[in-house]
Amino acid sequence: MSKRPIAGQITRWLILTWAGLALAGCGEAPDTIVVSEPWIKEPMPGRALTAGFMVVENRGSAEEVLLGLECPDAEAVEMHEMFHEGDMMKMRRMEQWTIPAQGRLVLEPGGGHLMFLGLRRPLKAGEEVQLGLHFKKAGHRTFSVPVKKP
Ligand SMILES: [Cu+2]
Numbered sequence: 001m002s003k004r005p006i007a008g009q010i011t012r013w014l015i016l017t018w019a020g021l022a023l024a025g026c027g028e029a030p031d032t033i034v035v036s037e038p039w040i041k042e043p044m045p046g047r048a049l050t051a052g053f054m055v056v057e058n059r060g061s062a063e064e065v066l067l068g069l070e071c072p073d074a075e076a077v078e079m080h081e082m083f084h085e086g087d088m089m090k091m092r093r094m095e096q097w098t099i100p101a102q103g104r105l106v107l108e109p110g111g112g113h114l115m116f117l118g119l120r121r122p123l124k125a126g127e128e129v130q131l132g133l134h135f136k137k138a139g140h141r142t143f144s145v146p147v148k149k150p
Pocket of ligand 1: 091113114115
């Protein structure tokens with residue numbers, strides 16, 4: 001047998017696979033969750049905790065809920081909200097964050113933030129950390145987040 005039929009089969013298989021992927025892509029709902037400007041603050045020397053920030057945009061027509069986060073470099077990643085108590089700004093842990101349809105969750109210094117607790121290694125500016133976000137509807141998403149100096 002010549003090799004031509006096999007090459008032909010491979011080519012056909014590639015075309016079918018490509019067409020299948022393209023169709024699958026068309027069939028799925030467009031990505032409604034967009035994460036931008038994520039970063040993690042380089043921890044203070046000797047501290048095993050730090051904060052992280054990002055903007056999570058919900059481009060969908062239904063509300064979305066951020067249920068939790070995970071990072072292989074930290075024992076826990078909590079969601080913290082800032083609030084006033086008298087003259088003091090305090091933070092409290094949120095069980096989840098709801099992002100309205102066409103709304104944004106803005107996490108920035110001085111406001112809501114992610115708290116990385118029990119760091120398993122000293123994170124240094126310039127490194128990247130894997131961060132998993134778990135959404136009620138969109139499921140699990142993983143992002144590569146840079147460590148930066150504040
Ligand atoms: Cu906090």
